[in-house]
Amino acid sequence: MKSIRLFSFLLPLFFLLSSCIPAQAPVILSAKSGDLLYQEGFENNTTGWARLSNDNGIMDYDSGGYRILVRQPKLNIWSTSKKDYGDVRVEADVIKLNGPDENRMGLICRYQSGNYYFFIISNDGYYVIGKFIGGLTLLLGQSEMHVSDTIQTSKMNHLRADCVGNTLTFYINFTQVASATDSDLPTGDVGVLAGAFSQPGVDVLFDNFVVMQP
Numbered sequence: 165m166k167s168i169r170l171f172s173f174l175l176p177l178f179f180l181l182s183s184c185i186p187a188q189a190p191v192i193l194s195a196k197s198g199d200l201l202y203q204e205g206f207e208n209n210t211t212g213w214a215r216l217s218n219d220n221g222i223m224d225y226d227s228g229g230y231r232i233l234v235r236q237p238k239l240n241i242w243s244t245s246k247k248d249y250g251d252v253r254v255e256a257d258v259i260k261l262n263g264p265d266e267n268r269m270g271l272i273c274r275y276q277s278g279n280y281y282f283f284i285i286s287n288d289g290y291y292v293i294g295k296f297i298g299g300l301t302l303l304l305g306q307s308e309m310h311v312s313d314t315i316q317t318s319k320m321n322h323l324r325a326d327c328v329g330n331t332l333t334f335y336i337n338f339t340q341v342a343s344a345t346d347s348d349l350p351t352g353d354v355g356v357l358a359g360a361f362s363q364p365g366v367d368v369l370f371d372n373f374v375v376m377q378p
Contacts, residue, residue, distance in 0.1 A: 197378060198377060202375040205372060213245070221236070223243050233263075234364060235364055249351060249375065256271060267359070269356075269366070271325040275354070279349060281325075326378050
């Protein structure tokens with residue numbers, strides 16, 4: 165950690181966009197730690213992730229991955245697996261295809277009725293854990309996005325989010341960078357997210373999305 169991002173992350177126009185497909189019934193787990201619960205390589209475009217294109221952006225299967233393009237400033241776009249979990253370990257690879265380095269991209273867990281936890285990085289080297297709840301964005305464990313040299317600013321990054329009990333832990337390229345505690349969202353869906361700050365055109369690709377028993 166080198167410094168603190170000087171601009172506020174609590175943007176008044178922190179919007180959401182996704183499909184309206186309901187989540188499946190909660191997953192009843194008898195799995196052991198490390199067991200694979202769900203895997204998505206995004207090679208088959210009929211596996212249920214959101215597919216749309218409008219003035220706000222694009223979400224779709226693309227080039228063997230899952231692409232999110234954000235066409236508006238101060239906007240988040242997300243999609244989920246349409247499942248429901250309690251404790252999970254979520255992992256995925258993500259790379260910037262185009263657009264500004266001042267961006268948001270990452271994982272979400274425990275999505276319920278528009279509320280969720282997020283674990284995000286930016287291509288200019290920042291990261292944060294937070295939650296979107298009741299229409300508000302709140303950071304957890306830090307007041308601003310922090311810098312980490314574990315983030316590869318021009319290459320693929322491997323992200324991991326552990327949501328276990330009240331503890332949320334963020335790993336970037338197999339290195340733990342942050343941990344926080346929160347009890348508002350005990351279960352929910354998992355997914356991916358991308359967003360723009362003041363400059364639109366954020367264009368990212370996710371791949372190798374997996375959910376494991378922590």
